[in-house]
Amino acid sequence: MLRMRLTRVGSKKRPAYRVIVADSRAPRDGRHVDIVGQYDPMTKPSTVNIDVERAVKWLRNGAQPSDRVRVLLRHSGVLKAHEEARLADKRSRKESAEPTPVRAAKQAAGAASDAARGAFKVIVKGATRAAGAVADVAEDTAGAISDSAARRSRTRAAGAGAAKGSAKSAGKRAKSATKTAGAATKRAAKSTSAAKSAEKTAARKAAAKSGKTAKSE
Numbered sequence: 246m247l248r249m250r251l252t253r254v255g256s257k258k259r260p261a262y263r264v265i266v267a268d269s270r271a272p273r274d275g276r277h278v279d280i281v282g283q284y285d286p287m288t289k290p291s292t293v294n295i296d297v298e299r300a301v302k303w304l305r306n307g308a309q310p311s312d313r314v315r316v317l318l319r320h321s322g323v324l325k326a327h328e329e330a331r332l333a334d335k336r337s338r339k340e341s342a343e344p345t346p347v348r349a350a351k352q353a354a355g356a357a358s359d360a361a362r363g364a365f366k367v368i369v370k371g372a373t374r375a376a377g378a379v380a381d382v383a384e385d386t387a388g389a390i391s392d393s394a395a396r397r398s399r400t401r402a403a404g405a406g407a408a409k410g411s412a413k414s415a416g417k418r419a420k421s422a423t424k425t426a427g428a429a430t431k432r433a434a435k436s437t438s439a440a441k442s443a444e445k446t447a448a449r450k451a452a453a454k455s456g457k458t459a460k461s462e
Contacts, residue, residue: 247308249300249318251284252277261285264295264314266303279303284317295321301330 248269255261264282267275281303282295300323304310310318318324 247278247303247306249281249303249308249310249314251311251313259287261287264300264317266308269309282317282321293317293321295323297321297323297326301327305330 246269247266249264249266250273251262252265252267252274253260253262262284263280264284265277266279266281267277271277279299281300282293284294285292295317300318300321304323304327315324
């Protein structure tokens, strides 16, 4: 039976090991079939180099790892790769053992499932794009409505300002007209009083002249 174990190399007080595949009856440092890695416990951290493909190949051929080598294989990911390969072989054997119609039906079902998933992705992408377009249109419409409302508000404010300005201007003009009318009334009153005074003066002069004329006669 083949055994996957360590064999010591290195110098005195500086041990290093190789991970080898050898016959279980061979001595520790005897002949080996293959070398699948190295292990150096003197470095910090310890150095482990394992050829995963070769180790998996020997495990599939029935080589049994020792306890220490099993730990090294676990840390190197060899045992996980070996388990995945074993499950893949099991699935392939199961599929090859199935009748041809069953295998064809499974393949057709898988293809139909893939096609359905692809169609679903396309539909989802189309719906997402349509929703984005609708959202953009709604946003543009809302922006246009807001701008229109703002313009109407500015127009109303401008109209109110213009009306207020017109009212102020009309008030000023009315005040000016009232002042002008008052001044004209005052001037007319002065003219009237001057005319009355002139009339009285002329009457007095005429009376005085007529009195002189009567005395002379």
